[in-house]
Amino acid sequence: MPKPPDPARRSDRSRRAILDAALALVGEVGYNRLTVEAIAARAGVGKQTIYRWWPSKAAVLLDASLALSGDAGAGSGWTGFPDTGDLAADLKYVLRATVDEFNDEKYEAPARALTAAGAADPELGARFTERVLEPQLALYEARLRTARDAGQLAPDTDLRLTVEMLLGPLTYRWLLRTAPLTHAYTDAVVDGVLAGVAKVTAG
Amino acid sequence: MPKPPDPARRSDRSRRAILDAALALVGEVGYNRLTVEAIAARAGVGKQTIYRWWPSKAAVLLDASLALSGDAGAGSGWTGFPDTGDLAADLKYVLRATVDEFNDEKYEAPARALTAAGAADPELGARFTERVLEPQLALYEARLRTARDAGQLAPDTDLRLTVEMLLGPLTYRWLLRTAPLTHAYTDAVVDGVLAGVAKVTAG
Incomplete structure (x- = not known):
């Protein structure tokens, strides 16, 4: 007896198709020319399906970015x-992985479009x-805190400053x-x- | 006897009005919505006057940015x-002056709009x-080179890397x-x- 269609699974598929479409399109046309209509058409869903889950293209893109960060982590076996x-x-290991992502068009194009849009638009930038x-900076800070606690960093090290450096x-x-962008560059930054x-x- | 109008001086005034209008407008509406028509209207010149000197809005903005950097230098008495x-x-002196510029809406808004547009658009970004x-990075490099030659930096210091750090x-x-963005932040970066x-x- 065939199973009835599973609405939850269909929802998951549509959601994923929408996020993938948003990432592909923002890389192609940039944030300003991106529209909910175009995302819907690329994903093969109705515009109303998108608006049922997200209030705006910015909201779709933020979730898409989170999904992309999650994929990158999973792809590298990074837990x-x-x-x-x-x-x-x-630090070199993690920064090399970030260099690899920035050199991969699939991650780079949407990340660049979103970062540029966030730089220009304060409200979008704050949410991004x-x-x-x-959440990513917090992971760096936690690792630096462990090192500081172990006496590998000066006791008065400003962890947030170090992350931004x-x-x-x-x-x-x-x-x-x-x-x-090369591994040699980020390795040298870490050493510096x-x-x-x-x-x-000598004094 | 009244002097005849001086065409060179009138040209200079128009040129400056166009650059000022471009800077004000890009801060207000962003790079994407900026048009040569709007720059001309704000500057009180005809569109053709702009096209006589510049091929595109990008070209106007690049010259406007150069004029702005020049003003900032002149304003601080910086030669x-x-x-x-x-x-x-x-280094702290120069970075504090840069912080002051970034905290001044007049410089900040066009600089942000141009940087964001350049990040999104490879061709514009490369020209910017x-x-x-x-030319600004070269000034930092030259100062660091002097310090390296004087033995204040390690002999194998990568000057470009240090500027980017x-x-x-x-x-x-x-x-x-x-x-x-504060002076305390850039001071701490220099020390770091x-x-x-x-x-x-101890080994």
Whole structure:
């Protein structure tokens, strides 16, 4: 006897199709030209299906970004910030994975479109930072806190400042395209942030 | 006997009015909704006057950004990167001035609109980076080179990397609005980049 269609599973499929369509389209046309109509057409659903779950294209994109971050984590087998006891190695591992994502068109195009749109639009930017970015920064902070507690960082280390010193140069080179993003670059940033670039001179 | 009108001076006035109008408008409506027509109307000139000097709104905005950077430098009495012999003090001075600019709506709004538009549009971004950003980065590099030559930085210091470690965190906090931009923040970045955040432990 054939099973009846499962409405929950159909919903899941539609939801996923909508998020995928939003990510593909925002990479192709940018945030400003993205419309709920176009997302619906690409996903093969009615516009009302989207509006039943999300109030706006911004809301769709925020959920799509969260799904994308989740996929990236799952794809790399990443279940949390690594803690091998070697802080430099763990930071390099995670930043190399981020470089790989930024060099992968599938992740890069929507991430760039959203980041640029958030930079230009304070309301969208605040929601993006709160929902997508801050949870990621919290993972870095937790790993740095463990290192600080273990005496591997100076006791008065400002953890948030350190996170921004690690992610700032990567984001700068990514958004402003001053040079290619490579593992060598993020490795050097980690070493520079931990050890400093000034010559240690005898007092 | 009244002097005849001076066409060169009138040209200068029109040119300046066009650049000012472009800066004001891009801050108000963003890059995507900016039009040459609107710039002409705000500047009180005909559209053809703009097209005589610039091929596109992007070209107008690039020149406007260069004029703005020039004004900021002139306004602060800045005639070059300071070199007092104290690298940390000189870097803090320049980064504090940059924080002040980013906290001034007049400079901030067009800079943000242009940076966001350049992040989203590779062609515009490349021109912005080449014409506006790179000349500024070169000033930082030159100051760091002097310090490296004087033995104040490790001999193998990567100057470009160091510049991006200084400007990356500032740009990150500015564009992503993770926290307010303050002098204390950029001071701490300078100290962190020069000395590192890791605890020096006896081998």
